[in-house]
Amino acid sequence: MLVVMQATATQADIDRVCTAITEMGFQPLPMPGAQRTTVGLVGNDRRVDGSHIEALPGVSEIIYVSSPFKQVSREWRAENTIVTIAPGVSFGGTDVPVIAGPCSVENEKQILQAAQVVRAAGAVALRGGAFKPRSSPYSFQGLGKEGLELLKLAKAETGLAIVTEAMDDDGAQLCAEYADCIQIGARNMQNYSLLKTVGKLRKPVMLKRGMAATVQELLLSAEYILAEGNDQVILCERGVRTWDPSSRNMFDLNAIPAVQKLSHLPIIADPSHGTGVRDRVPPMARAAVAAGTDGLLIEVHPDPNRALSDGAQSLFPAQFTDLMRELGPIASAIGRRIAAL
């Protein structure tokens, strides 16, 4: 923790800050500058709350220098964590697995078709929502447990691993039973009760970045899961909210190298939500691979024109097949490989 004094602070002001730091059990270290003095605090500052020092006379600002996360950081573990959600489907290594499928599980025919289509094109896992968080209470909310049964069926038929979203404790228990990886959606990124629940479940978790969450907040939310003993966490960039209405979201590919530098956890990219528009999914999926993503999450629907949700951003089967063909050479160019079952 650093206490930046005002240029006009008196020696008495500085002394008062030093006394306050001493009373907190740390050692103050004043650094006079030509413009102003800064007082450092020597000792472990992880849990120090300096807000009352901010109110002392002559204090301009408090700066915290400790990173607030711990187990998620590369300093805690230097090697990449490899998260394996099913045999052959691992995130964090050289291979880049692609998870694909519809926004929602709608019925047996739709999800089986979707599974076959994405399997044939090279995906290794199937996505599909049984519990859907919708802005409006009047929108389709998912098939619930029946949807999970259908996903299980799709797995049995295709061998694809299953990734599906949980919205509350009961849903998380069910997803843990039926699926290979529990998705926590953007709206629940800071639902700490739910994070603790999935932290206790010992099942791989895919944690999506909140609508306006900083990279640091994403990592802190992951820390909640690791703090409960579950380090099988895959992070996911899915676009964030900005002031530009030209896209549903702004796809922050920068977050990929940023997270990979700060954390040992794998991070994947969701260009479907990241852009919100079908035509931009292929270029952004390619860009994500070139940027070094550890996986992709892509919406594909057997018949997007009849999708119950997110139709406009779902790829047609043929588009997805073409895209998968393009991704291979790009992965090769940076020494990686699109994962295959």
Place this chain on the structure above:
Amino acid sequence: MLVVMQATATQADIDRVCTAITEMGFQPLPMPGAQRTTVGLVGNDRRVDGSHIEALPGVSEIIYVSSPFKQVSREWRAENTIVTIAPGVSFGGTDVPVIAGPCSVENEKQILQAAQVVRAAGAVALRGGAFKPRSSPYSFQGLGKEGLELLKLAKAETGLAIVTEAMDDDGAQLCAEYADCIQIGARNMQNYSLLKTVGKLRKPVMLKRGMAATVQELLLSAEYILAEGNDQVILCERGVRTWDPSSRNMFDLNAIPAVQKLSHLPIIADPSHGTGVRDRVPPMARAAVAAGTDGLLIEVHPDPNRALSDGAQSLFPAQFTDLMRELGPIASAIGRRIAAL
């Protein structure tokens, strides 16, 4: 729903869109313009998902014109909803109630002192968190049920109504038992499972705006509560996230008249989170009253320098007393009154 065609769209493109609208069970209404044609859809468009029309050749854009909320809107109910959380503590009328107290309940002495201080200065309700959503799992998480017991004690001693936050279903049940109004925090504004739970509890709910939630999303989240049969909802503006680090949040006072125009629900303002800095709380509290807020939520701590959380934005008792004195004449100037017990 409006379908805006490209300037280069052919008559065949326009016909194809009209056919698609007809197939959806609505009547198409083409409006030729000098630049381009727009095709309107006549009929109830609340639940229409036009995303597959967006993909037809010659289509430039889809514009939705129906407002997605229903029971929360002024069109549904023209008169203000008055939410009474305790005898004499009503939001949505001429009176402006002030809720004040510490960020967290820390211990008996602290919460009782806080209650006495804010009661003496003119507050009509006490805030204080027993369950605290914290970005880091290693920060103080609140006293839990013990905190609720202490709030009940403070109510018994002072007569103040109690407002406290719930983070999950179990917490919501407990808060309903001990408190007068259940707060849903910014991070849980789109935790739809929790919204449904409090919608069923028939207890007043204070719903805080999410960190980066639009006014429309705030209203849609309230719609979840009303859709379950509970219309005792108070909305709360508490500052939102922007790109300017000069404040912890940007306090969007504009949201007050905006919500009051769109909805019959009361909206209050939280200048403590709205600014994040003690010195700015009084000017922004005054501004909120001048802007027509239906209530205030203010952090006051008997000894902010020793607060376990949010010390830097908590008012000292004397500051709060001064502020309460300033608010009266401002409320009078616009024909309102600071509520008194």
Place this chain on the structure above:
Amino acid sequence: MLVVMQATATQADIDRVCTAITEMGFQPLPMPGAQRTTVGLVGNDRRVDGSHIEALPGVSEIIYVSSPFKQVSREWRAENTIVTIAPGVSFGGTDVPVIAGPCSVENEKQILQAAQVVRAAGAVALRGGAFKPRSSPYSFQGLGKEGLELLKLAKAETGLAIVTEAMDDDGAQLCAEYADCIQIGARNMQNYSLLKTVGKLRKPVMLKRGMAATVQELLLSAEYILAEGNDQVILCERGVRTWDPSSRNMFDLNAIPAVQKLSHLPIIADPSHGTGVRDRVPPMARAAVAAGTDGLLIEVHPDPNRALSDGAQSLFPAQFTDLMRELGPIASAIGRRIAAL
């Protein structure tokens, strides 16, 4: 400047940073912590660029602690600067002057009517654009010099001071000749050539905050003007850009106390651009006064329905008259007064 080391940094890494700081001519001051070491730099750090230190092994982050502005800061001058644009029209003291008028000067009749209307209601200065920055090159761009002549005429008839915008060097010269205060618009807040030009003109300048400018950037742009020798600068909050489409802009009233703490320059508020909607102008104008604004800038048009620009946010004459009546008691409540000619 502070150099935050990684938790895994070796003593050799720390030594290398200390050597680099010494080579830059400053004295390094290492502060070991339980988690990580921070190295302070003792000496004047105003112009230090530590970016190459950031690249040294073991370095996690560089933190700058010097404020980058100088002459605009309260540390440079503790007393408020009073900017007087015409006899009796001063910003920065107890009085709160109101500048009102149409977005653009359209013709003689319109501007004279506007001037009479706002004069009668109590404004002390007239606004009106002769040079208009418009997003589209095909929108009305203003009357140019003819507009300035009409403003001069309006001044002669009403005694109101004149505030009008300049967009380039030639325009600035003309405005200096015809008007009492030169406005620099939001889009030109970082047009440094223009800032230098008006810094040399020795005429009061009203500098509007850029669309997405931080408070610090606003002050740095003002610093450009002061650095040329002109300290007659009035800052103006006019709403900023965010992700919420429910308002044209988000009106950041928080910026008023924030600027007043950091700088001695007066800051006024423009609720017309700050909200973009006529109905929200009165509540936000009241809020600005309650928050302590040093002045108001309000769009009023004799016939908003026929305005060539910004009609939807211009007040009708009667609305403005009502608003002026409401503002007095609010100003009184905080010990100020709406300025009168």
Place this chain on the structure above:
Amino acid sequence: MLVVMQATATQADIDRVCTAITEMGFQPLPMPGAQRTTVGLVGNDRRVDGSHIEALPGVSEIIYVSSPFKQVSREWRAENTIVTIAPGVSFGGTDVPVIAGPCSVENEKQILQAAQVVRAAGAVALRGGAFKPRSSPYSFQGLGKEGLELLKLAKAETGLAIVTEAMDDDGAQLCAEYADCIQIGARNMQNYSLLKTVGKLRKPVMLKRGMAATVQELLLSAEYILAEGNDQVILCERGVRTWDPSSRNMFDLNAIPAVQKLSHLPIIADPSHGTGVRDRVPPMARAAVAAGTDGLLIEVHPDPNRALSDGAQSLFPAQFTDLMRELGPIASAIGRRIAAL
């Protein structure tokens, strides 16, 4: 233009809107819906300002359906515009030219070294600022005309095309004389006087996206240049401002396909400003190519540790050489080629 009525609007309200549209010279077309009526306006709506209709009783909202840009749009010209700034250096075709060099021209040795280094690695144009827009008036402002002379010298020695920034009219004239392409920086994207000036110069212009400019605003600013008769415009995505402090900017690669769909103008990407951190430049440069960028603008300095500006985001020569090697296969994967002299 569409006028959305409130659900509670009466037939008289609708009639009043129809009359107002008729008075404006257009034909109204009411579309009754189950929820509410919408009134369309038939006829050319490019310049229609409906703000006074917004104020009529019963009106909920005005929606504009015409795109406000004209000459920059793909509807105006379907084929890509190819902008050739020097023989062999063309933007908008299959080839992807790379412009590289230091932030500022510092001295002869530095700029010649930089030119040789980037030439050897495969760049086809040299960037380097002679006029520098800096947030603080006390930062290095560039060498001015002397810098232009040095750029000319670098061109003579290496054959690289020259791209350099102009900040005002005089600078634009000089840049036109000395350089091959005039850059308009992010801070001047809405400096309309300067846009008009470069529109008249008939020299290629590279227009950088403003700090918080939407894609539509970027295109409208380009429209200012085309409206003066100059269609040699290259757009540039350089990162935008958001609420996440983890990066200097958020790099909006989504803007590349978005612009390419809306406009015939080429768009290039600047990953140096887009990320602000050296380590993220290579992954984001690769991502930009995979996303289909029409060119790259990259900061490279012969000795970044001693750079006078932007050192932390400038690549070392060896990093740039490595990056150029990686880009080729990625370009090939999507059927393009990194341009070579």
